[in-house]
Amino acid sequence: xxxxxxxxxxxxxxxxxxxxxxxxxxxxxxxxxxxxxxxxxxxxxxxxxxxxxxxxxxxxxxxxxxxxxxxxxxxxxxxxxxxxxxxxxxxxxxxxxxxxxxxxxxxxxxxxxxxxxxxxxxxxxxxxxxxxxxxxxxxxxxxxxxxxxxxxxxxxxxxxxxxxxxxxxxxxxxxxxxxxxxxxxxxxxxxxxxxxxxxxxxxxxxxxxxxxxxxxxxxxxxxxxxxxxxxxxxxxxxxxxxxxxxxxxxxxxxxxxxxxxxxxxxxxxxxxxxxxxxxxxxxxxxxxxxxxxxxxxxxxxxxxxxxxxxxxxxxxxxxxxxxxxxxxxxxxxxxxxxxxxxxxxxxxxxxxxxxxxxxxxxxxxxxxxxxxxxxxxxxxxxxxxxxxxxxxxxxxxxxxxxxxxxxxxxxxxxxxxxxxxxxxxxxxxxxxxxxxxxxxxxxxxxxxxxxxxxxxxxxxxxxxxxxxxxxxxxxxx
Amino acid sequence: xxxxxxxxxxxxxxxxxxxxxxxxxxxxxxxxxxxxxxxxxxxxxxxxxxxxxxxxxxxxxxxxxxxxxxxxxxxxxxxxxxxxxxxxxxxxxxxxxxxxxxxxxxxxxxxxxxxxxxxxxxxxxxxxxxxxxxxxxxxxxxxxxxxxxxxxxxxxxxxxxxxxxxxxxxxxxxxxxxxxxxxxxxxxxxxxxxxxxxxxxxxxxxxxxxxxxxxxxxxxxxxxxxxxxxxxxxxxxxxxxxxxxxxxxxxxxxxxxxxxxxxxxxxxxxxxxxxxxxxxxxxxxxxxxxxxxxxxxxxxxxxxxxxxxxxxxxxxxxxxxxxxxxxxxxxxxxxxxxxxxxxxxxxxxxxxxxxxxxxxxxxxxxxxxxxxxxxxxxxxxxxxxxxxxxxxxxxxxxxxxxxxxxxxxxxxxxxxxxxxxxxxxxxxxxxxxxxxxxxxxxxxxxxxxxxxxxxxxxxxxxxxxxxxxxxxxxxxx
Numbered sequence: 001x002x003x004x005x006x007x008x009x010x011x012x013x014x015x016x017x018x019x020x021x022x023x024x025x026x027x028x029x030x031x032x033x034x035x036x037x038x039x040x041x042x043x044x045x046x047x048x049x050x051x052x053x054x055x056x057x058x059x060x061x062x063x064x065x066x067x068x069x070x071x072x073x074x075x076x077x078x079x080x081x082x083x084x085x086x087x088x089x090x091x092x093x094x095x096x097x098x099x100x101x102x103x104x105x106x107x108x109x110x111x112x113x114x115x116x117x118x119x120x121x122x123x124x125x126x127x128x129x130x131x132x133x134x135x136x137x138x139x140x141x142x143x144x145x146x147x148x149x150x151x152x153x154x155x156x157x158x159x160x161x162x163x164x165x166x167x168x169x170x171x172x173x174x175x176x177x178x179x180x181x182x183x184x185x186x187x188x189x190x191x192x193x194x195x196x197x198x199x200x201x202x203x204x205x206x207x208x209x210x211x212x213x214x215x216x217x218x219x220x221x222x223x224x225x226x227x228x229x230x231x232x233x234x235x236x237x238x239x240x241x242x243x244x245x246x247x248x249x250x251x252x253x254x255x256x257x258x259x260x261x262x263x264x265x266x267x268x269x270x271x272x273x274x275x276x277x278x279x280x281x282x283x284x285x286x287x288x289x290x291x292x293x294x295x296x297x298x299x300x301x302x303x304x305x306x307x308x309x310x311x312x313x314x315x316x317x318x319x320x321x322x323x324x325x326x327x328x329x330x331x332x333x334x335x336x337x338x339x340x341x342x343x344x345x346x347x348x349x350x351x352x353x354x355x356x357x358x359x360x361x362x363x364x365x366x367x368x369x370x371x372x373x374x375x376x377x378x379x380x381x382x383x384x385x386x387x388x389x390x391x392x393x394x395x396x397x398x399x400x401x402x403x404x405x406x407x408x409x410x411x412x413x414x415x416x417x418x419x420x421x422x423x424x425x426x427x428x429x430x431x432x433x434x435x436x437x438x439x440x441x442x443x444x445x446x447x448x449x450x451x452x453x454x455x456x457x458x459x460x461x462x463x464x465x466x467x468x469x470x471x472x473x474x475x476x477x
Numbered sequence: 478x479x480x481x482x483x484x485x486x487x488x489x490x491x492x493x494x495x496x497x498x499x500x501x502x503x504x505x506x507x508x509x510x511x512x513x514x515x516x517x518x519x520x521x522x523x524x525x526x527x528x529x530x531x532x533x534x535x536x537x538x539x540x541x542x543x544x545x546x547x548x549x550x551x552x553x554x555x556x557x558x559x560x561x562x563x564x565x566x567x568x569x570x571x572x573x574x575x576x577x578x579x580x581x582x583x584x585x586x587x588x589x590x591x592x593x594x595x596x597x598x599x600x601x602x603x604x605x606x607x608x609x610x611x612x613x614x615x616x617x618x619x620x621x622x623x624x625x626x627x628x629x630x631x632x633x634x635x636x637x638x639x640x641x642x643x644x645x646x647x648x649x650x651x652x653x654x655x656x657x658x659x660x661x662x663x664x665x666x667x668x669x670x671x672x673x674x675x676x677x678x679x680x681x682x683x684x685x686x687x688x689x690x691x692x693x694x695x696x697x698x699x700x701x702x703x704x705x706x707x708x709x710x711x712x713x714x715x716x717x718x719x720x721x722x723x724x725x726x727x728x729x730x731x732x733x734x735x736x737x738x739x740x741x742x743x744x745x746x747x748x749x750x751x752x753x754x755x756x757x758x759x760x761x762x763x764x765x766x767x768x769x770x771x772x773x774x775x776x777x778x779x780x781x782x783x784x785x786x787x788x789x790x791x792x793x794x795x796x797x798x799x800x801x802x803x804x805x806x807x808x809x810x811x812x813x814x815x816x817x818x819x820x821x822x823x824x825x826x827x828x829x830x831x832x833x834x835x836x837x838x839x840x841x842x843x844x845x846x847x848x849x850x851x852x853x854x855x856x857x858x859x860x861x862x863x864x865x866x867x868x869x870x871x872x873x874x875x876x877x878x879x880x881x882x883x884x885x886x887x888x889x890x891x892x893x894x895x896x897x898x899x900x901x902x903x904x905x906x907x908x909x910x911x912x913x914x915x916x917x918x919x920x921x922x923x924x925x926x927x928x929x930x931x932x933x934x935x936x937x938x939x940x941x942x943x944x945x946x947x948x949x950x951x952x953x954x
Contacts, residue, residue, distance in 0.1 A: 019932065023951050029950055052873055060550040061879045066540060067547055073537040074563030075544055079557015086551030094876050101871065105953065168851060230805040240763050281817040351928060360930040369932065394578065396529055400536045401570050431905060434937035435912040438929040442919040451828060452915040455838040455846065456495065457528050460911035473506055475499050476582065477550070477811070 007037045008144045010125050014118045015151035019322030019334025023149050036111050036145055037128055044153055052175045054196055056091040058363045061203035065290045088179035093455055097352040102103040120291030123315040145346045147317045152290050154283040154323035161248035168253035169277045182206055184274040190217040192362040194280035199364035202238045211244035222374035222423040232366055232405055267466045285324045310344035311337055322406020330359040333358050359437045361430035366405045369433035372421030377473035384414035388469025392426040394477040396457040408466035412446035419446055430458055446470040484622045486512045489603045491595045492628035492908050496799030496811025500626050504819045505586040512620055514595040519579045524810035527553050529556035530653045533568040535840045540678035550888020559681055565656035583722045598766030624794045624822045629767050630759040631800035638725035645730035646754045659683055663753040668695040669839040671757035676841035679715045688721035699851035699900040709843055709882055762801045786822035788814050799932040810835050838907035843882045846910035849898030861891035865946025869903040871954040880904040885943035889923035896923055905936055923947040
């Protein structure tokens with residue numbers, strides 16, 4: 001029977017973001033008949049209003065920063081300038097190219113993409129309000145499935161009382177579909193999204209102030225990483241206020257910008273003005289309007305509860321993955337959860353979904369990447385540890401690259417030497433963390449990671465040296 | 478007794494290149510009294526006329542290539558140009574900075590650096606013709622050692638009958654101390670050094686022709702990597718002739734350049750002219766004039782023979798490491814051999830020195846990095862294998878970076894799935910190979926490497942996907 005000619009599927013995946021399409025493609029590879037349902041385009045938040053367009057913008061900002069330093073490398077350019085509209089245009093081209101790629105892969109994998117808003121009707125049926133090519137309603141269709149994976153993702157979330165208007169008070173969604181550059185910007189929230197945009201806009205010449213409620217930038221990272229980022233941001237002229245307190249109801253958005261009275265607790269707040277305010281205060285899972293109430297699946301703290309070994313909800317045959325189950329809210333985690341769900345569905349050897357072995361990457365300048373526990377989390381969990389650190393300034397390739405802020409840090413169990421966490425801040429570290437991810441999956445000790453031969457001269461040597469430093473045996477520092 | 482006030486040492490290391498200083502620093506960390514002897518500066522070939530200055534030049538060339546594409550990223554510059562003299566100046570500054578770093582580390586580790594030409598007198602004595610600060614002879618000194626590590630490195634080697642004159646016919650030593658750019662260049666030898674310089678000069682506008690005796694560029698790499706590099710070089714306008722045959726005696730160097738009659742075997746040779754010819758045909762170990770004849774150490778095929786588990790020569794207490802024992806002729810391999818020798822000397826748990834787990838990095842554009850066996854080597858060794866490949870054009874971060882030539886390839890044992898080799902060509906792969914190095918040290922299977930979570934969007938995902946592709950399970954291609 002030809003694909004698409006039936007409403008009966010082995011697997012229906014509701015939500016075509018990274019988690020959803022990864023699960024769909026893998027299931028199809030394993031021989032299942034699969035439908036992939038979404039009211040938006042394949043690729044979800046990550047491709048259309050998340051990781052990909054952000055990193056495309058940051059890549060332009062990064063190159064702009066390098067171009068301005070080109071003289072150091074023996075290269076003469078005229079006065080360099082950057083055109084945000086052109087940056088935005090390239091961003092759109094990259095998104096569209098990857099989107100076309102995913103459409104091709106959907107076909108190649110014989111997955112049927114159903115464009116429409118899907119709702120569960122019990123655990124094994126999905127009702128879809130179809131959307132036509134013109135975007136208009138196009139009838140409905142009901143799919144029957146042996147198993148269903150719910151992967152409806154998340155949306156940006158503001159603070160209570162602070163309502164984005166898309167003009168003065170904006171979210172990442174607004175920025176990623178805009179081609180206008182503000183002269184000044186207040187960024188509320190210094191998690192990965194907040195510091196990436198702060199870094200981007202500062203590179204493009206916007207006057208940026210970052211407000212963070214917690215005592216540190218990137219508050220989920222190891223505190224030494226937060227401190228290094230804050231030093232770097234301040235050197236670049238980015239204003240940073242941690243422990244920032246303000247009354248959301250008193251934020252004023254008018255014709256000429258936005259203003260807020262803000263200060264640390266116990267101090268008199270001062271007025272801060274800017275052309276725009278970016279709210280980067282997290283995301284909310286899309287649990288509404290997906291028919292969860294027709295199933296036995298449980299929702300807790302705004303996210304769907306699953307068995308972490310199989311991604312199964314309390315409803316038999318209904319699985320949930322990605323942002324809708326909370327956790328790290330990262331595309332690659334969603335993808336991994338998707339593969340784990342499919343493994344459980346087909347009865348394959350289970351995939352490890354160990355949230356302590358999920359790498360995290362932030363594309364600010366300097367970049368940040370980490371996996372496992374920070375020193376503070378080791379202390380919290382009562383784990384005796386030892387740490388080794390190696391600064392990029394002692395790494396030959398970093399000097400050659402002209403970009404040598406930051407360090408590599410490896411945290412290992414004091415007794416077993418097993419790696420508990422790796423924390424990187426500096427050049428290209430979002431790529432370097434993969435080595436730590438593989439090492440932690442393989443339960444390596446710090447000494448083993450340091451004994452792995454790192455080619456010279458590479459940035460990766462910093463990680464090897466940090467691992468050796470755990471035992472006080474770094475060579476080049 | 479203060480350091481330097483005695484001629485009696487636990488360990489004398491003869492040769493202060495990467496292998497030598499790494500061994501010296503580690504031995505000192507473990508409590509040995511160590512002397513480090515060299516007639517040249519600490520850092521050896523790699524720092525002074527090898528990896529570091531080359532990569533510094535290549536970094537400038539790489540940035541120049543990116544600057545010329547800056548318009549694609551929304552960045553406007555005036556006409557860009559590159560000044561080789563300024564590139565060479567920066568190269569020298571980086572070398573000097575790292576050299577100062579090594580001098581500082583020598584002090585920090587309480588290693589005594591002895592500046593002079595050392596010769597073995599038996600296995601436990603080193604006679605040194607001292608060199609003063611002014612470079613003049615400054616008497617002699619004899620050191621007694623419990624153990625000696627010989628690490629005198631290597632020098633550039635030409636072809637029989639082809640004598641570099643430093644002007645028309647040059648070696649990497651000449652280039653790395655010159656600040657003049659030739660209008661045209663013939664590169665003889667397409668190993669790592671040859672293709673790096675070919676790539677560099679082509680980026681700076683020199684008309685480059687590469688001659689390689691063997692049937693492929695980078696002939697030690699997997700053949701698909703060689704083919705990809707050749708395609709890329711040709712696209713960039715670099716002339717490539719493999720299976721090149723010429724009579725070295727007939728190479729003519731005159732006032733206006735150099736000429737050679739060259740062609741594939743069986744064809745009439747054609748004349749090729751250029752301003753300069755770069756001879757990049759390998760290196761020779763520095764086994765002469767080091768007093769080997771006063772010891773029982775054995776020399777075979779121009780290199781010192783050692784027990785690969787301990788780096789010990791046939792002379793008790795005499796160890797040899799680095800280029801002088803041949804093998805891969807790489808700085809990081811020398812360093813690892815140095816640590817292994819020290820482990821053997823102090824009776825620590827032995828370090829693994831497994832030459833099939835040594836990564837290799839080539840900084841041409843595109844970069845190349847590999848570890849373990851190629852497909853051809855698996856065939857030669859009768860190892861049944863399966864391979865997985867993932868092209869960078871299907872990797873979101875590579876598209877974002879605007880540099881998406883090349884691929885990742887993982888070769889695993891057909892039955893056990895253990896990784897036998899990893900071959901990368903493309904953006905930043907010299908850093909990505911470290912993950913494969915750690916994975917191979919830990920005896921990972923391809924499936925395990927693919928199961929390690931790679932953050933999104935990173936170039937490292939290409940390696941993870943190639944590992945999944947071994948089982949036909951890549952998601953994004």
